[in-house]
Amino acid sequence: MKEISQRILSIPPSPTGTLNARTQELIKQGKNILNFTIGEPDFKTPLHIQEAAIMAIREGHTRYTANEGMMSLRKAIATKFKADNQLDYETDQIVVSNGAKHSLFNLYQALLNPGDEVILQTPYWVSYPTMIELAGGTPILVPTTIDTQFKMTPQLIKNYLTPRTKVLHLNSPSNPTGMIYTQEELEELGKLAIEHDLWIVSDEIYEKLIYEERHVSIASLDPQLYERTITVNGMSKAYAMTGWRVGYMAGDAALMKKVTSFQSHTTSNASSVSQMAALAALTGDQGPVEEMRQQFYNRRELMTKGLAAIPGTRVMKPNGAFYLFIEVKGWIEKLELQHDLQLAESLLYECGIAVVPGSAFGLEGYLRFSFANSEEEIQQAIERLSLKFC
Ligand SMILES: Cc1ncc(COP(=O)(O)O)c(C=O)c1O
Structure with missing residues (x-):
């Protein structure tokens, strides 16, 4: 068969694809994995928006x-x-x-x-x-x-x-x-x-x-x-x-x-x-947007404080979105690793914490933690990381 397009062959495989697949595999096996890779709000779509969609179907907006x-x-x-x-x-x-x-x-x-x-x-x-x-x-x-x-x-x-x-x-x-x-x-x-x-x-x-x-x-x-x-x-x-x-x-x-x-x-x-x-x-009502923002605010406070207190990190408090992008060269050194991808693997298997390595975003030596997670999960992750690095 003739080769498929050069254009499609030029698309790099996702650097986090394997890590995500392993995370899902471990979750399926029933392992207690705290997943901080998520790039979407963990809230339900507000009710009035759901209702509008149901009405739209019934009224023939199809x-x-x-x-x-x-x-x-x-x-x-x-x-x-x-x-x-x-x-x-x-x-x-x-x-x-x-x-x-x-x-x-x-x-x-x-x-x-x-x-x-x-x-x-x-x-x-x-x-x-x-x-x-x-x-x-x-x-x-x-x-x-x-x-x-x-x-x-x-x-x-x-x-x-x-x-x-x-x-x-x-x-x-x-x-x-x-x-x-x-x-x-x-x-x-x-x-x-x-x-x-x-x-x-x-x-x-x-x-x-x-x-x-x-x-x-x-x-x-x-x-x-x-x-x-x-x-x-x-x-x-x-x-x-x-x-x-x-x-x-x-x-x-x-x-x-x-x-x-x-x-x-x-x-x-x-x-x-x-x-x-x-x-x-x-x-419609913009109240739910503000409620979600408030919750993200509380989680950001908790996570920034917790991660900054663990030796080996440098943390910039994010002003927006729901991610912390922290420098972890100290952690990589402490575990005698070479790369943030290895660190992400180690955290997944040894601490049950899934995160995205900075290299996926073009900057090695960092990890991205999403705080689209509950405060309990954030607290648990801080405890696990403190045990490993403090
Ligand atoms: C910076 C940025 N832009 C755009 C998007 C795409 O959002 P969507 O296609 O869901 O509207 C994302 C999603 O993660 C994002 O993080």
Whole structure:
């Protein structure tokens, strides 16, 4: 048989795939595994959203919708952008897709030519480099560490700019670090983007999970930033709706038209029932969002304090999202290991704790702990780790 496509062969296997498979295997065997790998809220989708979906099915909202999403939902998204982000988008500037991941994939297909470069910081969310490469682009990795609070600066980025640089990719609040950029920092990054005529892709999916500071959308800071930014968001994290698969983006109307055309030939619209649920989420009671944020806040406090107290770690308290990305070179040394992947394996088998190694996000010597777990589980994990490393 002839070989399958080079494109598909170029997709790297997930660095955590084997670890996840082993975690699931151990859980199936009945082992007491505390799973901190999870990238989704552990809450149920709020009841009024569930009810809206059931009603949607009964009322016949079960057919194709416009490829770019139902007009009523795009209107609600425009209202949300205005209220939350001080951004004026018309409905023809908004496209609804099957999750923010899908939005980003479509967007890069529409933006990039072969060889175009995208400035992307490490550590990064695992799917970014692959989706950029699948669009023919090249991710240009700009290193950040805990010493720089996982932040890029214009000075740092300048070392990585070339005539092929086309996009500045931002993710604030960040997965995996929980870092958020302040308004001043975004203004500085924005200036650089204007100076070098770059598009900005701003993934703001964790905007509602923010603990001290205020979320700022870079597109709202200047008309020149508004016109070059595509703001990406979705229902998954804020409304505990990961399985419903609704994400959206907003930006230049002509670009959004092209994205819609691409989407029309691949998936058509996002599920009609899920769109009705998203409409209920955006227009209904926002109380559950705040309740979930409060719980994440308490867990963050518990986990940050607990992990920082164990020798061998360096911990930055995350300002947003639900992850702690901690430096663990001391633990790797203590166990006489070489790599964070070995450390993650050791924690899984010897402590019953599943975590994602930093190398999966492009930065070795770190671990990502998700705090989408109960306070009891967090407490138990701290106890197990204290026994091993104190
Ligand atoms: C930074 C970031 N962006 C986008 C997504 C995709 O979210 P979804 O496709 O569920 O909307 C995730 C999910 O983990 C994420 O962490």
